[in-house]
Amino acid sequence: MNYLVSGQEVPVKILKAILRSGRIAHAYLLKGPAGSGKAALAREFAKGLLCLNQSRADDSFGTGDGIKLACNVCESCTRVDNHTHPDLLMIEKEGTSIRISASHSMIKEVLTRPFVSKRKVFIIDDAEALTAEAANALLKLLEEPPAHVNFILTTSNESAIPATVISRCQVIPLRALPAEAIAGYLHQIHNVPIELSREIAALSDGSVHKALWLLSQGDQEGVDGPALAGRIVGSSPVELAQEYSKADSQDRHRILVALELEFAQKLAKAAMEYNYGEHGAYGEHERPDAGGADALKTNFQALKAIMRARQRLGANANPFLVFCTLFMDIQRFITEEI
Numbered sequence: 001m002n003y004l005v006s007g008q009e010v011p012v013k014i015l016k017a018i019l020r021s022g023r024i025a026h027a028y029l030l031k032g033p034a035g036s037g038k039a040a041l042a043r044e045f046a047k048g049l050l051c052l053n054q055s056r057a058d059d060s061f062g063t064g065d066g067i068k069l070a071c072n073v074c075e076s077c078t079r080v081d082n083h084t085h086p087d088l089l090m091i092e093k094e095g096t097s098i099r100i101s102a103s104h105s106m107i108k109e110v111l112t113r114p115f116v117s118k119r120k121v122f123i124i125d126d127a128e129a130l131t132a133e134a135a136n137a138l139l140k141l142l143e144e145p146p147a148h149v150n151f152i153l154t155t156s157n158e159s160a161i162p163a164t165v166i167s168r169c170q171v172i173p174l175r176a177l178p179a180e181a182i183a184g185y186l187h188q189i190h191n192v193p194i195e196l197s198r199e200i201a202a203l204s205d206g207s208v209h210k211a212l213w214l215l216s217q218g219d220q221e222g223v224d225g226p227a228l229a230g231r232i233v234g235s236s237p238v239e240l241a242q243e244y245s246k247a248d249s250q251d252r253h254r255i256l257v258a259l260e261l262e263f264a265q266k267l268a269k270a271a272m273e274y275n276y277g278e279h280g281a282y283g284e285h286e287r288p289d290a291g292g293a294d295a296l297k298t299n300f301q302a303l304k305a306i307m308r309a310r311q312r313l314g315a316n317a318n319p320f321l322v323f324c325t326l327f328m329d330i331q332r333f334i335t336e337e338i
């Protein structure tokens, strides 16, 4: 089960009811904001359509997490998970658009029988990227669809898809993901500390794409977390704050994310060393010394100070004062530790 599908319980329930009823339309359009998990859900739905145990679909798929759309154990499901299913075809963008050549290969595929499952499923991600020519070719297929073929389109911009195409699709709306689902995703799939996951999720407007972008900002060369942390120790907080408060609000946010990642990593390392010793395991008479506890405290305090700074910036406090306080705090924590 793709983790992202949690947070989309309503459309998942609809798709599950469709699978269970056995009344499958030829084409579905999953529409929702960017980063709401459409591509992941399209894949799960395709898995359900192709699943060899789907005829036995009943509540047994639903026990446990309650949102399984397929058995997840048959050959078909395994192949979908391994990206080796010959009857699941992904139609993707070349550059910024889905060209007619994609439609040509689609037409060719439609003419052959499925290999593993009873049907063939085409996923067309970002269907708004279909060129007019490609959309026309698709329309021809949707007008007289072969019985064994299903299309799953996804889009975050329904208005850019020809109405003639949409009218032949059953439309399934997705909403922006709840922050908690995004936080869980960052924490479980990307190993981001849970506090930081929640903070990023709160800023992500329900979009996983945006959350991952925010996360990546911490690693970008524009803001070098370790270097910045080093500068805070060795520089005047006032001068540094003057420099950083000139950044625009997005860059100010990047600075905080970079610092937060840096101190979260330091905290994780300090916790490991405190619990297991510098070399992995304590000898019989070795025990953590006071320094280990200090390192934990320093990094934890720094993280809390960064969170306060973010809240203050979010409340439109003066950026210079926010940064100045933050840098002075961090400097003080580190000096006290030494």
Ligand SMILES: [Zn+2]
Pocket (backbone or CB within 6 Å): 050, 051, 052, 053, 054, 070, 071, 072, 073, 074, 075, 076, 077
């Ligand atoms: Zn299956």
